[in-house]
Amino acid sequence: MRFIIVLTLSITSLFAYAQFVTGNADTKPSPGTIKQQSNPKPMLGLPPLIIPVDNPQTQAKIELGNKLFHDKRFSIDGTVSCSNCHDDNKAFTDNLPVSLGNNGKFGTRNAPTVINAAYNKVQFWDGREPDLESQSKQPLINPVEHGLSDYKPLLTIVQTDPEYVTAFKSVFNINEKAITMDYVAKAIASFERTVLSGNSAFDRYYFKGDKTALSEAQMRGLQVFLGQGRCVSCHVIENDQALFTDSKFHNIGIGINQIQQDVPKLAEAFLAAKNKGANVDISVLSDKKSSELGRFAVTDVLSEVGAFKTPTLRDIELTAPYMHDGSLKNLNDVVKHYNNGGVTKVGDPVNPYLSGGIRPLKLDNNQIDDLVAFLKALTGSKAANLAAKEN
Amino acid sequence: MSTINNSRRNFIKHSGIALLGSSLPISLVELAFAETTQNFSFAYISDSHIQHIKGAEFVRNWDQGLKRAVAEANLLTPKPDFVIFGGDLAQLGTKEELDHGAEMLSALSPKVHHVMGEHDYYLDLGEYWEKLFGPQYYSFDHKGVHFVVLNSIRTYDEWTYKRWPTNVQRMAEMAGLDNPNGSPFMVGDEQRKWLKADLAKIPKTTPVVVFSHSPLQKIYKGWNFWTEDAEQIQAMLKPFKQASVIYGHVHQIQYNQIGNISFNSVMATAWPWPYPQAYAQAEQYLPKLTVPMNRADPFFERDATGWQFINMANGRVDMHFSLDSNNSRTVGFNKSKKRPEDTVYPSEAKRTAPQTHY
Numbered sequence: 001m002r003f004i005i006v007l008t009l010s011i012t013s014l015f016a017y018a019q020f021v022t023g024n025a026d027t028k029p030s031p032g033t034i035k036q037q038s039n040p041k042p043m044l045g046l047p048p049l050i051i052p053v054d055n056p057q058t059q060a061k062i063e064l065g066n067k068l069f070h071d072k073r074f075s076i077d078g079t080v081s082c083s084n085c086h087d088d089n090k091a092f093t094d095n096l097p098v099s100l101g102n103n104g105k106f107g108t109r110n111a112p113t114v115i116n117a118a119y120n121k122v123q124f125w126d127g128r129e130p131d132l133e134s135q136s137k138q139p140l141i142n143p144v145e146h147g148l149s150d151y152k153p154l155l156t157i158v159q160t161d162p163e164y165v166t167a168f169k170s171v172f173n174i175n176e177k178a179i180t181m182d183y184v185a186k187a188i189a190s191f192e193r194t195v196l197s198g199n200s201a202f203d204r205y206y207f208k209g210d211k212t213a214l215s216e217a218q219m220r221g222l223q224v225f226l227g228q229g230r231c232v233s234c235h236v237i238e239n240d241q242a243l244f245t246d247s248k249f250h251n252i253g254i255g256i257n258q259i260q261q262d263v264p265k266l267a268e269a270f271l272a273a274k275n276k277g278a279n280v281d282i283s284v285l286s287d288k289k290s291s292e293l294g295r296f297a298v299t300d301v302l303s304e305v306g307a308f309k310t311p312t313l314r315d316i317e318l319t320a321p322y323m324h325d326g327s328l329k330n331l332n333d334v335v336k337h338y339n340n341g342g343v344t345k346v347g348d349p350v351n352p353y354l355s356g357g358i359r360p361l362k363l364d365n366n367q368i369d370d371l372v373a374f375l376k377a378l379t380g381s382k383a384a385n386l387a388a389k390e391n
Numbered sequence: 392m393s394t395i396n397n398s399r400r401n402f403i404k405h406s407g408i409a410l411l412g413s414s415l416p417i418s419l420v421e422l423a424f425a426e427t428t429q430n431f432s433f434a435y436i437s438d439s440h441i442q443h444i445k446g447a448e449f450v451r452n453w454d455q456g457l458k459r460a461v462a463e464a465n466l467l468t469p470k471p472d473f474v475i476f477g478g479d480l481a482q483l484g485t486k487e488e489l490d491h492g493a494e495m496l497s498a499l500s501p502k503v504h505h506v507m508g509e510h511d512y513y514l515d516l517g518e519y520w521e522k523l524f525g526p527q528y529y530s531f532d533h534k535g536v537h538f539v540v541l542n543s544i545r546t547y548d549e550w551t552y553k554r555w556p557t558n559v560q561r562m563a564e565m566a567g568l569d570n571p572n573g574s575p576f577m578v579g580d581e582q583r584k585w586l587k588a589d590l591a592k593i594p595k596t597t598p599v600v601v602f603s604h605s606p607l608q609k610i611y612k613g614w615n616f617w618t619e620d621a622e623q624i625q626a627m628l629k630p631f632k633q634a635s636v637i638y639g640h641v642h643q644i645q646y647n648q649i650g651n652i653s654f655n656s657v658m659a660t661a662w663p664w665p666y667p668q669a670y671a672q673a674e675q676y677l678p679k680l681t682v683p684m685n686r687a688d689p690f691f692e693r694d695a696t697g698w699q700f701i702n703m704a705n706g707r708v709d710m711h712f713s714l715d716s717n718n719s720r721t722v723g724f725n726k727s728k729k730r731p732e733d734t735v736y737p738s739e740a741k742r743t744a745p746q747t748h749y
């Protein structure tokens with residue numbers, strides 16, 4: 001199994017998502033470069049995408065990244081590629097509550113979509129990595145994901161597999177000995193920067209004035225989203241684009257509600273372990289309770305207990321189940337959770353760290369249905385085609 | 392990941408007193424005080440304004456504010472030596488409100504010392520409050536520091552006993568701002584006499600910290616950011632080498648130095664007050680004065696509210712404000728300037744621009 005090249009690389013997925021390409025093969029990575037350029041022509045509803053100057057998009061690099069993203073050999077048991085959990089055919093998620101890694105091991109968190117992750121100000125539910133380049137290095141060596149103990153097995157493959165040697169040579173102009181994780185991460189990030197979604201029915205309605213793009217229910221649902229539902233304050237819509245996130249961290253009462261009594265002991269133990277050098281990436285993905293500390297586990301800031309990053313809502317219809325722990329099965333359950341003021345079951349105790357932005361909404365059942373209908377108008381044209389092909 | 396903590400540890404070692412930056416990692420409290428046994432910390436929660444609606448119903452927003460502060464204070468590592476509740480636990484001083492507030496506070500693991508606020512007092516003049524929390528004024532000693540608690544929100548007897556047909560109306564009149572029917576707060580003769588005797592027993596080198604609800608300095612009368620006999624109290628604190636006054640009521644961050652006395656206010660868990668125009672004691676425009684504090688965003692109910700933990704380091708007070716959905720702030724005692732100073736907004740030139748909102 002290890003030596004069979006399973007390239008699920010499908011050229012179709014390259015065309016399925018918007019892409020843009022600039023420049024030629026770049027030279028050595030220069031970590032000091034922080035200046036960024038942006039693509040000139042984003043899809044309807046998306047802002048220009050910022051591209052790091054030291055990692056410009058090229059067609060060859062995107063293809064290399066795509067291949068790396070789908071290569072199952074980069075795992076302890078030869079079965080796990082990035083696309084196991086970020087599946088092109090499942091809107092770059094796995095549709096599982098929490099992700100399945102090597103040797104049947106489950107992590108603690110729901111796989112967020114890679115779609116539009118290129119726009120994230122920080123990566124992961126708790127924002128513990130700053131960008132796509134640094135993010136991709138974590139799952140490879142996380143014991144419940146790819147499970148490698150270090151990067152050596154991966155580097156051996158890319159330094160000896162002739163296809164990779166040729167590809168890295170043409171993309172980065174380096175010979176096989178010089179291939180490091182930084183180049184691998186750059187190629188993967190370049191691929192991920194093509195995994196974008198816009199031009200949804202909502203975008204055509206809102207940014208282009210196409211009044212037929214939304215159904216009556218969806219138009220009413222948009223009003224709930226903007227008004228009584230209070231969704232837009234966190235899932236932001238701007239005048240000319242909408243990423244549906246404020247890039248901030250909020251405790252909205254998911255996961256934490258069940259472990260409220262344990263938080264003081266847990267927080268203390270977690271900090272003690274962290275002070276002794278425990279790895280946050282490994283701790284939060286292998287221990288369910290530590291996972292629920294959310295942003296606090298990264299910053300140690302008291303007011304961020306149980307706070308998670310506001311995710312995008314684009315293609316949301318395709319990425320069930322929902323929330324960082326995958327605990328909400330469908331969009332109706334999501335809206336009800338908000339309507340209850342941050343508790344999934346009416347009457348459950350509200351957690352004390354709850355965001356001041358969450359309160360009971362007093363939506364009636366019709367408004368709830370409308371809001372759910374609206375959320376289904378956020379499926380991008382490319383993803384919609386993909387979904388249609390599936391069925 | 393451990394590198395982050397190491398750099399923070401170094402930072403704290405080199406920064407002398409615990410003047411922490413914009414964030415408030417709890418693991419630092421311990422590190423800051425690892426050296427001296429005399430230094431300790433306590434938490435300060437204030438102005439929850441628990442409000443009864445009817446039956447078992449209370450205003451959710453104020454409940455959440457108090458619950459949040461209690462839950463966060465319980466996360467401090469190591470545990471604070473005690474907690475001060477700074478007054479205005481209730482909104483209209485009723486049994487229901489005080490009981491409900493006391494129940495939420497009972498989740499705190501350290502001992503709680505209570506300060507009387509006007510919203511707790513003017514319904515029954517503190518009768519039920521005393522049953523729950525003990526005397527209205529008292530003192531205690533802790534690790535070499537003398538702590539005094541005053542009821543600073545009393546007023547003239549004529550106003551208290553003769554003017555109002557009902558206790559409920561008396562409470563309502565005192566609850567308003569800029570109310571011409573209101574009356575200035577004061578400590579009063581009885582407590583000043585007691586304070587004089589209490590302080591007489593204390594060596595002048597002992598650090599003294601006074602907790603009051605209203606500022607023991609005169610800031611703005613219309614909102615009772617004011618204590619009528621403030622100067623007399625200040626005179627009693629004057630002989631001490633190190634004296635500090637910490638007060639609630641103002642729902643905003645204030646600090647000041649008058650002679651040897653440092654003044655610090657604490658935030659409310661319920662809602663923030665803006666700065667009264669007259670606070671500058673000169674013609675001023677509000678936006679300038681509000682620069683250091685983000686406007687309360689009405690979407691985020693907890694915006695511009697918070698609680699604080701306080702480090703006592705060598706008899707001086709360093710205030711750490713935990714402000715939900717805002718950067719934490721620290722007002723520490725600057726030894727060379729001999730006055731409290733905000734570590735983030737030390738001078739106009741160095742001020743951080745106000746937060747821009749979408």
Ligand SMILES: [Fe+2]
Nearest residue numbers: 438479640659
């Ligand atoms: Fe108050």
Ligand SMILES: [Fe+2]
Nearest residue numbers: 479508509640
């Ligand atoms: Fe007050």
